[in-house]
Amino acid sequence: MPPSLRVSQRRLRPGSRVAIVSPSFGAPGLFPHVHDLAMQRLQSELQLIPVEYSTTRQVGATPRERAADLNAAFSDASIEAIMATIGGDDQITVLPFLDSDMIAKNPKPFFGYSDNTNLLNYLWNLGISSYHGGSTMAHVARPGGLHPLSTSSLCAALFSGGDFELYPVSEFSEDEQNWNDAAWSDPNGPPPSPLQTSAGWHWHQPDRVITGPSWGGNLEILDWNLAANRWIRNNPADYSGCVLLLETSEEMPSAAYVFRTLRNAGERGLLAQFPAVLIARPKASNIEIQPTPEQRMQYRQEQREAILKAFAYYNPDTMIVFDVDFGHTDPQWILPYGGMITVNGPQRQIIAHFG
Missing domain, CATH: 3.50.30.60 (LD-carboxypeptidase A C-terminal domain-like)
Incomplete structure (x- = not known):
């Protein structure tokens, strides 16, 4: 049977602090205007306080450096959720440097997909449930504004909880x-x-x-x-x-x-x-x-x-x-x-x- 999965049951609220990390590709360093748009929308439309870490905008950060940001985000009691900026292709090299004991004692919602499957799966094995999707540069900085479908499910995960029915898109x-x-x-x-x-x-x-x-x-x-x-x-x-x-x-x-x-x-x-x-x-x-x-x-x-x-x-x-x-x-x-x-x-x- 799957492990007994858990995540912090506290729901976020306006003013909650959310860690913004780049566990894979440091795309915000190359495309700061796109990243900044996502940060602005997190504040203005979702009323969250984004907290960037040392490698969030750093292109070429080492796996150990990126893992240090994740360790810091999970250990910080003031951080209520963690969101990846984007995916990449080398997150598998980051996870060996994570503090699994500390993370297991401090479960927090993590949002990401694509290369972030590495971290989602890693957390699953620690008994921590997370969320597939929601990378900020793909979802929050979406061209033309936030999509109501994506945003409704993101808000359910962040704020309201409960049962959420999906539907086919047109x-x-x-x-x-x-x-x-x-x-x-x-x-x-x-x-x-x-x-x-x-x-x-x-x-x-x-x-x-x-x-x-x-x-x-x-x-x-x-x-x-x-x-x-x-x-x-x-x-x-x-x-x-x-x-x-x-x-x-x-x-x-x-x-x-x-x-x-x-x-x-x-x-x-x-x-x-x-x-x-x-x-x-x-x-x-x-x-x-x-x-x-x-x-x-x-x-x-x-x-x-x-x-x-x-x-x-x-x-x-x-x-x-x-x-x-x-x-x-x-x-x-x-x-x-x-x-x-x-x-x-x-x-x-x-x-x-x-x-």
Whole structure:
């Protein structure tokens, strides 16, 4: 069974101090105007006090230096939550320098996704639940202003708690904005990238109701954790009954890569543990590659088929929901990581339980 997960039950309030950290890429150092926009919105629209640490704006900070910021944020009693600025690709090198005993005694809500899957998974193994999503430069500094969908789930996680029902979006965007664009000088940021029509969620075997703690995150990062044998439990049964969250990044891994990663997890006995799986809408473009609409549709379809193929072999009874908006596309639901999620197949409902 999963560890007994906990997080500080105190809810934030106007004026709460929130740590702003860069455990991966120090993007605020290269794009201070985008970072500053996020900090302004945290104060003006969410009424939080952002507290930056020494490496928040530092490009090239060492893993030990970035870990020191995380240790400081968890140990500071005046800090009520911790938010990552952005992801990256080397957070796996940071976590060995964390003070696990101290962090376990001082659980706090942590918000992040993508490369921050490393820290979400690390905290999960310490028995601390966190939140998938909410990185400040991606969510709070969103072009055109905060999205009401993303913000409503972020506020539920931060302030109100309770049961929060997700819903399929009618439109989404995925084309990245160039942070060097002069339009970012506008205090509201540049306009959002072009919107695309969403076909909603796609349900596979929606024949049951599953409630369980969530686990997972970015598929590429979980692959690295498996390869390095970091923070993946040796007993597959430790994940029994969990709702698996999976999303892929702007690097757009191929369907073959997705299948092989899941096959490896299946061979390890992991896939058999999950009665329900939520798959984020795959991001099908990036700053360098803008495929045609037909190519994007094909990319998503091939990824879906790869996932279905893996689960058909390793856990054919799994209920799977595709194209849930919690990954690298916009808007982005903030979801409990280690907290409870209900997947109600017959009613076609997904409910995040924020405690």
